[in-house]
Amino acid sequence: MRISAGAVVYPPGGRLGPRWQHDVELVLLHTGSARIAVDEAAPLVLRPEFVALLLPAHREIFRFDAAEATHHSWVQLGLTGPVPGPLTDAPRVIPASSGLTELVRAATAAHRPAASAIAVQEHLAAALAAAAIWRYLSDAEAGAGDPAAVAERARWHLDARIAETGLNLGRLAAAVHVTPAHLVRRFRAEFGTTPMAYLWRRRVAAGVDLLTNTGLPVGEVARRSGFRSVYHFSRRVKQETGLAPTELRRRGWSRGS
Numbered sequence: 001m002r003i004s005a006g007a008v009v010y011p012p013g014g015r016l017g018p019r020w021q022h023d024v025e026l027v028l029l030h031t032g033s034a035r036i037a038v039d040e041a042a043p044l045v046l047r048p049e050f051v052a053l054l055l056p057a058h059r060e061i062f063r064f065d066a067a068e069a070t071h072h073s074w075v076q077l078g079l080t081g082p083v084p085g086p087l088t089d090a091p092r093v094i095p096a097s098s099g100l101t102e103l104v105r106a107a108t109a110a111h112r113p114a115a116s117a118i119a120v121q122e123h124l125a126a127a128l129a130a131a132a133i134w135r136y137l138s139d140a141e142a143g144a145g146d147p148a149a150v151a152e153r154a155r156w157h158l159d160a161r162i163a164e165t166g167l168n169l170g171r172l173a174a175a176v177h178v179t180p181a182h183l184v185r186r187f188r189a190e191f192g193t194t195p196m197a198y199l200w201r202r203r204v205a206a207g208v209d210l211l212t213n214t215g216l217p218v219g220e221v222a223r224r225s226g227f228r229s230v231y232h233f234s235r236r237v238k239q240e241t242g243l244a245p246t247e248l249r250r251r252g253w254s255r256g257s
Helices: 085-089 098-110 119-142 147-160 169-175 180-191 195-213 218-224 230-241 245-256
Strands: 003-010 015-021 024-031 034-038 044-046 050-054 058-064 070-077 093-095
Touching (some): 003 119, 024 098, 024 119, 034 050, 044 093, 070 098, 085 119, 093 119, 098 119, 098 147, 147 180, 147 195, 169 180, 169 195, 180 195, 195 218, 195 230, 195 245, 218 230, 218 245
Antiparallel strands (some): 003 070, 015 058, 024 050, 024 070, 034 044, 050 093
16 A cells, blocks of 8 residues: 655745645645645645645645745555545545544654655554544544534644743634634533633643653743743642642652652
């Protein structure tokens, strides 16, 4: 089974193609944007945390974001027969669920260049690529843009960006392509809290973990956990745990010893 997987960053204004597609391919965008012209149809527009499905026997031209670098991952899987009906009927672009994103990342990590490939490793990469394609079909069938998926995408986005101090509700809503009010309603319905309350709890949890399991200075722990100042970090930690960071570290290390 022919397998290709990887990740690449194109500079602003980058372009790929024209090329002839031979395989089934998923293209997962991380940053930037892409317009993919397939034959003579209107281009597919790909934004961060969305994934495109490309099928064999088509001519493609990629044009990447003019203002910023575009980072994307891909998995390609060769077919030994005609394209199955579910693939030809599936939408060409959907939001990337956390499950699909993880499968693409795992396939990319498992794949090795042909010259140094280990048979078992390439079988694993092919299985993961196939699983990613099946997950794409499953997400598309379930309606990856449904309310539960919106909340899940927002939670994944928060989990991946705990240390970003500039992350706010407006930026989060824009990343998952809904309004802030709609996101708050859907997130509360799915997880029983608001997106930003969830983020601050995750930041405190990350900080507590670093305090009790590393020797990093408190200021560095605060920075890595997404806090702008030691004062803010200390206040939130004490609100959540009842202990100041230094006391929390002392107790944690005492139990460890």
